[in-house]
Amino acid sequence: MRNVDYIIVGDGYAGLFFAHQLIKNNKSFVMYSEGKKSASQVSAGIINPVVLKKFTTFWKAQEQIDFLKETLDEIKLYTDKDFLINAPIHRIFHDENEQQLWLKKSGNTELSGFLDKNFIHIDVVKNDFLTGKVNQSARLDVNGFFMGLLSYFEKNDHLIKEKFDYRQLDPSGSTYKDIHFKNVIFCEGMGVKDNPYFSHIEVNPNKGHHIKVKLSEPIPENRTIKKKHFLFPTGNGLYFYGGTYDRDQLHHHIDQSAVDQLINGLSEFYPYDFEIAEVHFGFRPTVKDRRPIIGRHNAFGNLYVFNGLGARGILNGCYFSRDLYRFIEEEIPLHTEVSLNRFSNKP
Template sequence: MMHVDYLIVGDGYAGVFFAHQLIKNKKSFRLFSAGKRAASHISAGACNPVILSRFNKIWKHQELMNYLPIAFSEVSEYLGKNYLLDQPVVRVFHDEAERNTWLEKAHSDKLSHEISDKVLELHHVNNPYGGGKVIQSSRVDVLGFFKAFHQYLEEQGVMIKESFNYQLLDAQQKTYGEISFDKIVFAEGVKVKDNPYFGTAPVVPNKGHRLSISIDEILDPYIISKKHFLVKMSEEDVYYGGTNDKLGDGTEQVEQKSVDDLVGNLEDLYPHHYRVNQVLVAQRATVPDRRPIIGRHNSLHDFYIFNGLGARGALNGSFFSKMLYDFIENNGMIFPEADVQRFYLSNKML
């Protein structure tokens, strides 16, 4: 029987960033990948310290933004490339009132280090009121990052390309088929609902649509934000999305109303010819209190959850993977707002 220090279930941002912590600390592991499209895999990869709908900082914004380049630099040591790109977010203002609010916030103590007080004029989208740049923002080359990371795991022989079968897991003996392990981390996103150990975690599937389009015109070199993100991912793929369909049907079927809304908003922003190549759909793992869920099972003390990263998968995944690892291995602390214990203590989890 093979023995490893860890099993990881899930291959999105949570799974691969926790795998990074194990690689960095020379721990043995196997990561289970069902080979299915996750929300992480089709995200824009925007890393942004500001909630653009309200012009407020995200929770723990400075800690997350400070650690992000450190994590990608570490990963680049074995992937051979840094997939964090210097591509800032630019908010296209809806009207004069929004522009004035932005400028007021940019001159306040609250956001003066996060947003620019310079009004930009973009050249290839409709922006009669201009736009504002988020100073600390950047973008992950999502497709390149996951392709390279998964390939690296395969080359190292540590990726198991199959769906995790809970019936093969012996929680008392800590075995999975012919593998024995010390600890297991479930980083399954919305699939956690099928997990017999963490299935009552209040993870809410949030359906997101995004368009993959082709354009003939040059696009301004930013992550352009107006209702949704418009950004060039590659020569073949321009991203527009993603929707936030809280009342979705619970499946990954394309919903025409969401597509129609995206097309309408895109045409309001982008005045040139474009072609829709594909509509991509996935379910984000969100939490009602908008905080990740990380930590230890209430009774199985070698079972852990890493979930609820929401729309900020790269930011939350990189930072909280280290927090979870330090908690497990070094008796570190977990922010109470992100600790799974908040749900055990309030009887929201069994």
Template sequence: MKNVDYIIVGDGYAGLFFAHQLVKHQKSFVIFSESKKSASQVSAGVINPVILKKFTTFWKAQEQIDFLKKTLLEIESYIGQNYLLDAPIHRIFHDENEQRLWLKKSENSDLSNFLNRKIEQIEGVKNDYNTGKVNYSARLEVNGFFKGLLSFFETRDQLVNEKFDYSQLNTSKSSYKDFSFHNIVFCEGMGVKENPYFSDIAVVPNKGHHIKVEISESIPENITIKKKHFLFPTHDGLYFYGGTYDREQLHHFVDDSAVEQLINGLSEFYPYDFDVKEVNFGFRPTVKDRRPIIGKHFNYDNIYVFNGLGARGILNGCYFSKSLYDFIENKIPLDKEVSLERFK
């Protein structure tokens, strides 16, 4: 029997950022990782303090971005690479009214840091009404982040590549198969619906598609372009464009109408030929009040959940991993806005 401080179930942003807290505090752990890609692993990786439909910001935006930068530097200290890309978002304005609204909102105290007042024209795409740059926006190199961290944990025998079998969890002995543990944290995204301990938590699937395209005429590579969706280059020479939001069509295969929506959206501002080379989708675990769900099981003292990160998985996963660690190890209460207790 191998004794560990923690078992983490799930290898998305919640699981890996929590694992980083354990590395930092020298706790022993294993991560149970299924072979299929999580919604996190097919996400865009866009780090954005502004809701670009309405030009508003959200709860703890600046604190979350600052904490992410600090955390990625800590991860760099043992992985040897920083996966934060300086690729700010440039939002293409649909019309003059949007440009005026941007400038007006940029005078608000909560948005003045984020909405750059310098209106810019960018080459290679159709932006008749120019673009606004989002300060403090960036991108995570998603493929590298997951490969780098998962390989690091694998070399240290901290990665178990198999689906977690709930029937093998012995709650009275705090054991699972060949492991005994002090705490177990479930970070499963929509997989939580199969989890007998937390299947009733209030997460709702939101299906997101993205396409990868080969473009015929070059565009700036050091920025992230946004109109309806995000466009940016990927590590494999293609361009990512996405993603959609769908709470209705929740089947486990590609939805042609979502692909059509993406092709039309890209054609609006990229006036040249492009070829769709790949289509991916995932299910984001969203919560009605747009707050993560973090907490301890109501009947078991060492079983925890970290879920509901929604479309801001990177920021929520990173920032609240510390809240969960402090809650378990230092008995610091969770913020009521993210605590599982709010649904009791």
């Protein structure tokens, strides 16, 4: 019988950032990974403290940005890799009204550190009304992050590459197969709907598509360009463009309407020829109030859920992994805004 402090089920942002908290605090763990690409692994990796449709920010944005940078520095100590890409977002303005709104909002205390007042013109793309830079924005090297951490886990005997079998979990005896555990953390994204212990939680799928394109005229590499969607280079001569949001078309194949939406969006500001090389999609686990769902099972005190990260999976996954760890190990209460207990239909 193997003894561990934690079993983590799921290998997306929630699972990996929680695993980092365990490494940081010298806790033993195993992670169950099916080996399928999760929504996290096909995400853009955008680190953005601003809602770019309305030029607003969100709850704990500065704290989350600061904590993410601190966490990535800690991860660098044992992976020897820096996964932060310094390529700030430049939002293309549609008209002068958007310019003026940006300037007005940049005077707000909560936004002054994010909205740069100096507008610039970017060559190659159409930006007649210039672009505004989002200070403190960046990107995560998504492929590098998952490859680097999962490789580290595998080398250190933390990774189990198989589907978790709920039928073999005995919460009362704190055992799963030949493993004796203290706690299980379910970080399954939309897979939670098949989890008999947490299938009730109110997460809903939001399907997102993105395309990888070959551009006939390259764009600057040190920027992430945003109009309707995000455009940035990914290496090997390809560029990421996306992603879409769809709560209705939830089948597990490519939607041509989403691809057409991306083609039209890119064509609006990129006036040269481009070729689609790849199309990808995933299902983000979203919550109606746009806050993660974190908490302990009502009947089994050694089972926990960490889900509902939504479109800000990197920031939410990183920041709230610490809150979950402190809740379990130090009995520090969770914020009511993210606690599982805010929903009435608990198990």
